[in-house]
């Protein structure tokens with residue numbers, strides 16, 4: 001599956017987007033082991049498969065979608081539009 005540019009720079013669990021963030025490398029296949037600023041998952045461990053990503057997303061929803069780095073949370077943050085960044089096969 002080829003990702004679009006937004007999906008390539010977005011967390012597979014919460015959709016957090018940062019143009020300098022490559023959770024799965026610039027090819028979408030190479031795990032960075034980075035921690036997401038928003039939902040706090042670690043790539044590979046928590047998002048290697050769609051089922052895993054869905055589980056982690058459910059846990060994050062249960063935590064009221066809290067940010068792991070609250071200082072990075074934009075004032076106008078919108079969950080619904082962020083979720084649109086997730087590649088469809090991981091939704």
Ligand SMILES: [Zn+2]
Nearest residue numbers: 011014036039
């Ligand atoms: Zn995330």
